[in-house]
Amino acid sequence: MKIAVLNGSPKGEISVTVQYIKFIQKKFPQHELKLINVAHDIIKLEKNDGLFNSVIDEVRQSDGVIWAFPLYVFLVCSQYKRFIEMITEKGARDAFAGKYVTVLSTSIHFFDNTAHNYMHGICDDLDMKYVEPFSADMDDLMVENMRRVLLKWADNFFKAIENRAPAMKLYSPVIRAKFAYKPGKGAGKVDNGGLKVRVLADITDEKSNLAKMVQRFSESFKADIQVIRAGDVKMRGGCLGCMECAFDNICVYQGKDEFIDYFNAGRDADVTIFAGEIVDRFFSARMKMFWDRSFFNGHIPTSMNKQVGFIVSGPLSQVANLQEIINAMPQMGGGNLAGVVSDECADSGQIDKLLEAFAAKCVDNAGSIYMLPRTFLGVGGHKIFRDQIWARLSFPFTADYRYYEEHGLFDFPQQDTRYLEFSKQMTEMIKDPKMKEMVRKMIKTEMLKGYAKMVETK
Ligand SMILES: Cc1cc2nc3c(=O)[nH]c(=O)nc-3n(C[C@H](O)[C@H](O)[C@H](O)COP(=O)(O)O)c2cc1C
Known part of the structure; x- marks a missing residue:
């Protein structure tokens, strides 16, 4: 069989x-795995229709497709996302329809x-026959048992194609409503005083709902806020994954395009808003490029104690995966999600009110350094980064290591001596069966003692 492997x-x-x-x-x-470097060659594929069509022909002639990619910032890299967008833009969806497909990613x-959810949704949108994916830790190939599982997984995929195995869709199509937002005039009531509010807006059409929402949001403030058009920041391309930034956070593009200046100018923003349209099941590839290119900063939090928000045009309620990413992103940056406003309610007056209230909330939160507790997304995400930077990624990510050490981010539980010693004492105590029985009966009430003290405190 011939398998088209789209390398991301x-x-x-x-x-x-x-x-x-x-x-x-x-x-x-016995099978031919035809590797096609779509992410690496994206600039050529974008400019050269003949080349793009030759890739599509490979897909058309294949018995199955493997989307093989590294994880990049919650998703696939911007170059790969652009390729996915081009499939629809250049009218090539039919080449994918009905094909057996699977997904192989490597990551930490x-x-x-979220990357896998996204790709599964894309495969369903393309009417492909989706077969169980494989999410490898990047070093799994060095582990004997994982090599065995990998080969079994590949065999399962080949057999699914040979046997015309039944396949099931998991994601409903995303339906976009036709609604033109007609904003009222903003009253400029929200006092942003000395706070710096910065919006990165992926506006491609001045008449779009997004453009009008960003305008209306800006008009809610007394003083001017900074709105940066994504298209105005000159970028030579997406993150190359070269990791040359890892020692000192210096990007290979530094001095060659405008991204680093854009990034550095936003370091002191009290409120950062990302404004974008939903393109397929995420924001645009252009917007994704901003997040990928921020990787020159490594795993260092970028919005510590700052407010982050989103203005979204499109059917956000239908894309739960994007909601999860929106929730996770500020938490991973050390910030607080101040809010999300979309145009989905299709009611101009209501959107005006939502944007106005959102502006007020951003300012109020920033003024009082209001940081809601992190959820599993932020807590779990931090532990992954912490452990990786401590050991496996400590080289080459030496800049991350220094930052984590200096800022107490190596917060391993080994340091929690209070809990460790208490547990040791209690474990020792319950070796006596009588004590064990007594403690068992006291757990519920004893557990509350510390809390009760706080409740009683004036
Ligand atoms: C810009 C960038 C972003 C990354 N983002 C993630 C991520 O969000 N999650 C993750 O687990 N790994 C992430 N990684 C790690 C890569 O996914 C991982 O090293 C992968 O195996 C690289 O594969 P490749 O050599 O095929 O490009 C990222 C790496 C880079 C360079």
Whole structure:
């Protein structure tokens, strides 16, 4: 059989993910795994329709497709996302329809779930026959048992194609309502005083709902806020994944395009708003490029104790995966999600009110450094980064290591001596069966003692 492997690594074949494909190819010589470097070659594919069509022909002639990619910031890299967008823009969806498909990613398992959810949704949108994916830790290929599972997974995929296995869709199509937002005039009541409010707006059409929402949001404030058009920031391309930034946070694009200046100018913003339209099941590839390129800053939180919000045009309620990413992103940056406003209610007056209230909330939160507790997304995400930077990623990510050490982010529970000593004493105590029985009966009330003290405090 012939399998089209769409490589989503900007590094082309000098890629960890590709080694997994090469390993599978070696073990299944009866099948041809045709590797196509779509992320690496995205600029050429964008400009050259002949080249793009030759990739689509490979897909058309294949028996199945593997989307093989590294995780990049909750999703696939911006170059790969752009390729996905081009499939629809250039009218090539029919080449994918009805094909068996699977997904292979490599990562450190930081939000591999959201990337996989996204790709599953895209495959369903393309009317493909989706077969169980494989989310590899980037080093799984070095682990004997994982190599065994990987080969079984690949075999399962080949057999699914041979046997015309039944496939099921999991994601309903995203339906976009036709609604033109007609904003009222903003009253400029929200006093932003000395606070710096910065909006990154992915506006491509001045008459769009998004453009009008950003305008209306700006008009809610007394003093001017900063609105940066994503298209105005000159960027030569997406993150290359070269990791040359890892020692000192210096990007290979520094001095060659405008991204680093844009990024650095936003470091002192009290409120950062991302404004974008939903394109397929995420924001646009252009917007994704901003988040990927921020990786030159490594795993260092960028919005510590700051407010972050989103203005979204499109059917956000239908894309739960994007909601999860929106929730997680500020938490991972050390910030607080001040709010999300979309145009989905299709009621101009209501959107005016939502934007006005959102502006007020951003200012109020920023003024009182209001940081809601992190959820599982932020707490779990931090632990993954912490553990990785402590050991596996301590080289080459030496800048991250220094930052984590200096800012107490290596907060391993080994330091929690109060809990550790208490547990040790109690475990010792309940070795006596009588004590064990007594403690068992006291757990519920004893547990509350510390809390009760706080409740009683004036
Ligand atoms: C810009 C960038 C962003 C990344 N984002 C994530 C991420 O969100 N989650 C994760 O688990 N790994 C992330 N990684 C790690 C890569 O997914 C991982 O190293 C992968 O194996 C690289 O594969 P490749 O060599 O095929 O490009 C990121 C790496 C880079 C360079």
